[in-house]
Amino acid sequence: MKRLWLAIMALLAAALCSPPLAAQDLLPPAPYAYKQIADPALEAKAQTLMLTLRCLKCQSQSIADSDAPMAGDMRHQVRTRIAAGEDPEAIRVWLIERYGDYVSYTPQLKPITWPLFAAPLIILVLAALLLRGRFRRSKAAA
Amino acid sequence: MIAELGLAMLWIAAALAALQLVAGCLALTPKGGLFMGLVRPVAIAQGVLVAGAFAALIWLFLSTDLSVKLVAGNSHAAKPWIFKLAATWGNHEGSMLMWVTIMSIGGGVVALVEKRLREETLVATLAGQAFVSLGFYAFLLLASNPFQRLPEPAAEGQGLNPLLQDIGLAFHPPTLYVGYVGLSIAFSFAIGALVTRDVGPAFARAMRPWVLGAWIFLTLGITAGSYWAYYTLGWGGWWFWDPVENASLMPWLAATALLHSCSVLASRGALKAWTVMLGVVAFSMSMVGTFLVRSGILTSVHAFAVDPTRGSFILALLAIYIGGALTLFALRANTVTEGARFSFVSREASLVFNNVMLCGILGIVLIGTLYPLLTEAMGVKVSVGPPYFNPVSAFFAIPMFLIMAVGPLLRWRDDKAARITWAVAVPAFLAAAALLGIVIFAPAVSVLSALGLALAPALALASLMPLRGRNLRRTPLPIYGGVLAHLGIAVALFGMASESAFSTEKLAAMNPGDVQQVGPYAITLKGIDPVAGPNWTALEATLAASYEGAAPIILRPQARTFSNPPGNRTESALSTRWNGQLYLVLGEEAADGRWQMRLWWKPFAPLIWYGGVLIALGGLLALVGRVARDVKRLVATDKIAFRRTAQGR
Numbered sequence: 148m149k150r151l152w153l154a155i156m157a158l159l160a161a162a163l164c165s166p167p168l169a170a171q172d173l174l175p176p177a178p179y180a181y182k183q184i185a186d187p188a189l190e191a192k193a194q195t196l197m198l199t200l201r202c203l204k205c206q207s208q209s210i211a212d213s214d215a216p217m218a219g220d221m222r223h224q225v226r227t228r229i230a231a232g233e234d235p236e237a238i239r240v241w242l243i244e245r246y247g248d249y250v251s252y253t254p255q256l257k258p259i260t261w262p263l264f265a266a267p268l269i270i271l272v273l274a275a276l277l278l279r280g281r282f283r284r285s286k287a288a289a
Numbered sequence: 290m291i292a293e294l295g296l297a298m299l300w301i302a303a304a305l306a307a308l309q310l311v312a313g314c315l316a317l318t319p320k321g322g323l324f325m326g327l328v329r330p331v332a333i334a335q336g337v338l339v340a341g342a343f344a345a346l347i348w349l350f351l352s353t354d355l356s357v358k359l360v361a362g363n364s365h366a367a368k369p370w371i372f373k374l375a376a377t378w379g380n381h382e383g384s385m386l387m388w389v390t391i392m393s394i395g396g397g398v399v400a401l402v403e404k405r406l407r408e409e410t411l412v413a414t415l416a417g418q419a420f421v422s423l424g425f426y427a428f429l430l431l432a433s434n435p436f437q438r439l440p441e442p443a444a445e446g447q448g449l450n451p452l453l454q455d456i457g458l459a460f461h462p463p464t465l466y467v468g469y470v471g472l473s474i475a476f477s478f479a480i481g482a483l484v485t486r487d488v489g490p491a492f493a494r495a496m497r498p499w500v501l502g503a504w505i506f507l508t509l510g511i512t513a514g515s516y517w518a519y520y521t522l523g524w525g526g527w528w529f530w531d532p533v534e535n536a537s538l539m540p541w542l543a544a545t546a547l548l549h550s551c552s553v554l555a556s557r558g559a560l561k562a563w564t565v566m567l568g569v570v571a572f573s574m575s576m577v578g579t580f581l582v583r584s585g586i587l588t589s590v591h592a593f594a595v596d597p598t599r600g601s602f603i604l605a606l607l608a609i610y611i612g613g614a615l616t617l618f619a620l621r622a623n624t625v626t627e628g629a630r631f632s633f634v635s636r637e638a639s640l641v642f643n644n645v646m647l648c649g650i651l652g653i654v655l656i657g658t659l660y661p662l663l664t665e666a667m668g669v670k671v672s673v674g675p676p677y678f679n680p681v682s683a684f685f686a687i688p689m690f691l692i693m694a695v696g697p698l699l700r701w702r703d704d705k706a707a708r709i710t711w712a713v714a715v716p717a718f719l720a721a722a723a724l725l726g727i728v729i730f731a732p733a734v735s736v737l738s739a740l741g742l743a744l745a746p747a748l749a750l751a752s753l754m755p756l757r758g759r760n761l762r763r764t765p766l767p768i769y770g771g772v773l774a775h776l777g778i779a780v781a782l783f784g785m786a787s788e789s790a791f792s793t794e795k796l797a798a799m800n801p802g803d804v805q806q807v808g809p810y811a812i813t814l815k816g817i818d819p820v821a822g823p824n825w826t827a828l829e830a831t832l833a834a835s836y837e838g839a840a841p842i843i844l845r846p847q848a849r850t851f852s853n854p855p856g857n858r859t860e861s862a863l864s865t866r867w868n869g870q871l872y873l874v875l876g877e878e879a880a881d882g883r884w885q886m887r888l889w890w891k892p893f894a895p896l897i898w899y900g901g902v903l904i905a906l907g908g909l910l911a912l913v914g915r916v917a918r919d920v921k922r923l924v925a926t927d928k929i930a931f932r933r934t935a936q937g938r
Contacts, residue, residue: 181796181798181876181879181885181887182796182798183794183795183796191733194794198675199674199675199676201672201674206531206587207529207530207531207532207533207674208522208524208526208529209526209529209674209675211524211526212522212524212525212526212529213524214523214524214859214876247670248669248670248671248672249670249671249672250672251672252672252673252674252675252676252677253674253676253677254671254672254673254676254677255671259664259667259669259671260660260664260671262656262660263656263657263660263673263677266652266653266656267653267681267684270649270652270653270685271649274645274646274648274649277645278641278642278645281641282633282638
């Protein structure tokens with residue numbers, strides 16, 4: 148009896164989970180999700196950009212690395228726009244306007260990310276100070 | 290019954306850890322000689338008991354005892370036994386028990402074999418180890434009891450995430466954990482030596498095998514994890530700068546620095562404060578890694594805020610141990626001298642430079658990993674990914690590689706640059722020529738890849754230079770170890786640069802009979818068939834791949850569907866040659882009935898992981914060399930002691 152109950156629950160769960168998938172199928176197909184641009188130079192350009200865009204439905208994967216339908220749609224968008232001659236950075240800006248900064252793996256230079264860009268410089272200065280102190284002292288002793 | 294037994298053993302082990310801490314502290318007081326002899330046996334007993342508790346949990350998983358909450362939530366009777374075993378640590382509670390088990394066994398082994406250190410320092414070390422493990426016992430027993438029973442046994446288990454049902458991943462977490470926990474032993478040594486003001490070469494020699502061992506396991510764990518991501522995620526990526534990956538990379542960077550500075554301290558008596566500091570940093574990074582992976586903070590800061598118990602617990606432990614260690618360091622800073630001096634051109638100086646560069650990379654990875662969490666807490670979501678990490682870490686890594694080529698050739702303490710001119714000039718010339726060749730023949734290659742491709746062969750050559758003029762049969766193993774590890778870095782670097790510069794990708798919708806060209810391969814789709822495994826069903830493509838017109842080989846990528854719990858996983862098909870790897874993935878059926886195939890040719894990509902294995906092998910050689918010498922010395926002193934007692938009679 149318990150088994151049967153579990154089976155029913157599982158079926159119900161499956162039914163509840165499937166509508167988004169079914170809805171995906173109803174959307175117009177995104178031909179460039181799994182198709183490359185014929186011109187290799189343009190495809191390389193698109194690939195470089197796609198590697199720096201985040202798949203919003205996955206954990207830490209770029210849209211170039213993901214099976215998620217949304218990533219496929221975004222690949223389609225990127226390839227279509229690149230093929231139409233748009234500038235990659237313009238496409239990034241357009242995507243950021245739609246989805247926010249989160250979508251770009253390249254951090255945008257804004258007040259909120261200043262510390263991120265300052266960090267390497269600070270580390271560099273610290274490293275230089277540390278090394279200088281270290282070697283000056285050892286020279287003094289030598 | 291088994292579950293209760295396991296829990297009881299865990300409680301007793303925790304009590305023994307408390308005893309170990311108290312006895313250790315008392316033993317260090319002026320009149321505490323009485324307690325001195327107690328610490329070692331208690332540490333050994335604690336290790337044995339907690340190993341018993343872990344064995345009990347393994348037993349529960351292997352027998353799929355569904356009355357235990359953890360088993361019911363993470364396992365399933367229909368799984369192959371190896372994944373039942375892996376499910377033991379494929380969850381929060383089990384992995385924390387594994388952490389404590391490895392830590393306490395480590396402490397037991399230290400208690401059993403360590404004879405070089407002064408007894409006070411050893412006792413202080415074991416007390417430190419008990420202090421650290423007590424925190425984790427508390428975490429287990431109060432916030433994540435793995436042995437908890439269900440009020441009513443479950444009818445069936447919920448299974449293990451299909452992504453984790455892979456032999457590579459089954460052994461990936463334990464490998465990393467051994468690494469993390471090895472660093473906790475190094476940390477305990479640092480504490481012990483600080484407490485007894487005993488930071489010197491003997492301390493470094495006692496600590497070194499643990500650091501080496503931890504580092505070998507971390508190297509293997511990272512390499513295996515990267516390869517696993519590469520072949521299961523199905524898009525050819527092998528490193529994502531994912532916080533979970535960074536969580537394993539950060540301890541590795543710190544351990545690499547610690548390893549080198551430990552060597553300086555052991556053989557030259559220099560870099561005392563620096564070594565102790567790195568010991569603290571390395572374990573902090575293990576704890577940060579554990580916090581990131583175990584607190585749930587990565588899915589979302591908000592998910593963490595909803596149930597902060599576990600995260601806060603680990604964070605509190607982190608604050609106690611690291612804060613405590615730093616306070617102790619500050620109190621003892623005046624007694625830890627800098628140690629022996631060295632000049633600007635010396636092996637020590639090059640090691641110091643590279644340690645600073647490693648810490649620079651560590652800082653970048655740490656900030657890049659934590660920064661998005663910080664902004665998310667403030668309400669802004671940002672992403673920090675490869676476009677940030679790659680160039681910024683290369684900025685520190687490239688000078689480091691250059692010094693890595695030179696450093697092992699220099700003498701300790703003081704050297705003349707003129708002495709090694711030739712040994713440096715040849716690789717430098719090679720690098721310059723390679724760079725020129727790339728600029729002329731492959732101008733489209735990105736700057737970082739070009740630098741990597743040019744530097745790697747030169748680094749490989751330079752890494753062999755320490756062997757020149759040596760009698761190869763009398764060269765000590767640790768020297769070979771260093772050579773091999775540095776060679777591994779060069780090999781991996783070449784693989785990474787080549788993969789990113791020269792990979793070719795082909796996305797195609799294919800009918801049976803269609804042929805597609807990717808790199809040097811012609812790929813024919815023969816057919817698509819359903820197949821079934823023990824707990825999955827799959828669609829399997831049969832493809833014939835012919836390398837430049839040679840007889841074709843058959844490859845079978847699959848798209849698997851798991852039932853318990855439901856989930857999908859691509860099973861890519863790989864074919865490795867000396868000069869690269871063919872990588873095939875079966876996608877979905879397109880609307881017109883054709884099959885989506887993803888085909889890659891990745892020149893020299895396998896070198897990435899071969900390099901990782903070489904690095905670990907280098908560590909292993911060094912470890913074997915060191916331990917063999919220690920054992921020899923131990924036997925010799927035992928013999929002398931034995932003779933003395935014999936003569937005394």
